[in-house]
Amino acid sequence: MYKTDFKNNYLSKDKQKTSLVLCGEAGHGIQTVEGLLTQIFKLGGLNVFATKEYMSRVRGGSNSTQIRVSSKKVLAPVKRIDILIPLDKSALPHLKERISKDTIILGEKEKVSPEQEILDVPFSRVAKEIGNPIFANIVEVGIIAAIFRIKQQIPLECIRKYFSAKGEKITQGNIAAIKRGYELASDLIKKGSLAQLSIPVPDFSQGIQEEILLNGAEAVSLGAISGGCNFISAYPMSPSTGVLIFLSQHTEEFNIIAEQAEDEISAINLALGAWYAGARGMVTTSGGGFALMEEGVSLAGMLELPIVIHLAQRPGPATGL
Structure with a gap:
């Protein structure tokens, strides 16, 4: 039932609960990413719990969202970060007390300090190739969904529904971004980059798709x-x-x-x-x-x-x- 495009050789043994955090400036589309990912995870058969941290400003600052993904019910946030996607240079200093040696950081090398160990993923470059830097956050959605073994059709359907009111051009650009995200994940798996990290990814649960997702x-x-x-x-x-x-x-x-x-x-x-x-x-x-x-x-x-x-x-x- 849950056939995916990827083998599970990069998954860790302890994979029942995962804490995923995205952090960046206001205006980077973090809330859009959260809204899409929570829906995608639920439709894919995973329990989700999301919480936001945001400053009192329209642009700038360090805002973050934590999405807990689990095979079982999740009722609260945690301090721990299993997977971190920093969207600007202020993200790591802002979250330094929550980052441990086990935290896996996926992002662009130029957006972190040179000494920081990171799995370099060219979100911005891929977005520009698609046609607009604004698609970078949807490329992130694609690669995260792929890593969590979600069938590609699920995020594609969510994208069509979410962006349908913005016109066909915008919708198709975001669909292309999802597909490129899956391609990036596939490349990382083939290169062995993800296998070395042992990413904690929960098992799927039956019946989650029919449950109500509310904020x-x-x-x-x-x-x-x-x-x-x-x-x-x-x-x-x-x-x-x-x-x-x-x-x-x-x-x-x-x-x-x-x-x-x-x-x-x-x-x-x-x-x-x-x-x-x-x-x-x-x-x-x-x-x-x-x-x-x-x-x-x-x-x-x-x-x-x-x-x-x-x-x-x-x-x-x-x-x-």
């Missing part, structure tokens, strides 16, 4: 819908914004009113007004935003009005953890 914002949103939520107000603040976005995308389907307020004080008062009018309202925010809502919480108590507050915590000085 935290989607899970909270579906829970709110199930509870009868028909009004949401919020001022965007990561990591709570995903709930507002999800519910805003389904307003007609579930008869929900979604309002982006000018600040958090307005957001909670809008929700209180909705409850007073008979709706089931919710606000979504994070630590600093919730601090601004305190008088609204007091008002809810004084008026004896219910209020549902989704407090999406994030680590940092004075932000709630």
Whole structure:
């Protein structure tokens, strides 16, 4: 059932749980890679658990995503990194405390320090050959899927679905990037490079393909819908914004009113007004935003009005953890 293009001579004996990390600047498409890989792993028959680390900026910084891949259920992140793909020179210094002698680093030699041992994979050069440097992250998706023995048809179908709205030219470019990623993996296997590394790759599990893959914002949103939520107000603040976005995308389907307020004080008062009018309202925010809502919480108590507050915590000085 799980026929693949590769032999398993590069796999380690301890292959039940693998920690895969990608790290680079904001704008490198790390979230796109995470979204595609988690879907590809699930459809391929593997359990996945992904978590993000990102700075408060649109471009630059050192952002990372960890994807745990396993033959069994995964319920939490780990500090350990089994496979690391650094996308810029700041990745290794940023993650140095998590990198061990057993960490396998796949990437481009020019993006790490000269003394660092790395399996050199020319993602950028291959992307330029395809026609656009932006395809580099999809080449990464291809080589990772191939290393984990996923049938090539699965990432190709995911690519077609993910990029269909962006036009045929973009879709075909990304399809070519996936295929080149598989070719790179095949070349590394033939050369024996992967065999020397003993990469930990989990076994496949039956029934995973039919399970639901959700992120935290989607899970909270579906829970709110199930509870009868028909009004949401919020001022965007990561990591709570995903709930507002999800519910805003389904307003007609579930008869929900979604309002982006000018600040958090307005957001909670809008929700209180909705409850007073008979709706089931919710606000979504994070630590600093919730601090601004305190008088609204007091008002809810004084008026004896219910209020549902989704407090999406994030680590940092004075932000709630």
